[in-house]
Amino acid sequence: MSQASLEDYREAIRADICNHCSCFVQDPMLPSGRCKLEPSGACPIFFQLPEILDSVSAVHDESIEPYVTKLRARVCANCENQNENQVCRLRDSDDPSLSWCILDTYFTILVEAVERVDRKRMISRAGARNRKPKN
Ligand code: SF4
Ligand code: SF4
Secondary structure, X not given: OOXXXXXXXXHHHHHHHHOOOOOOOEOOOOOOXXXXXXXXXXXXXXXXXXXXXXXXXXXXXXXXXXXXXXXXHHOHHHOOOEXXXXXXXXXXXXXXXXXXOHHXXXXXXXXXXXXXXXXXXXXXXXXXXXXXXXO
């Protein structure tokens, strides 16, 4: 995983995904903009964020496919919704009565948010290095 803190990634995900997510559930006890499903563990993005970040950080590509491949291997492979033939009952079903996977639906936005945090972190570290007085 990159050097940015987990909270930096959480903030970016709240801004880019939660603000538009159709599953958002407001809880008056939480700061505005935070969904009740985040701390409850019911959101598949926040529940397994470290594993998701590891899979995103392992790829640097213009195309989303390599990120999806890594996600399937690192996260979906351990998900109870996917069987031993790599068939997911949410992702691979046409049954409208079944729910959908928030992580899979918003994955492209998630990758962009994570990589934006990483870029900001790199720029800020480079700036700090350049500001160091030279002996
Ligand atoms: S379900 Fe997850 S992604 Fe959607 S608003 Fe809630 S915490 Fe955010
Ligand atoms: S796409 Fe399916 S297997 Fe992958 S995380 Fe979502 S529900 Fe689990």
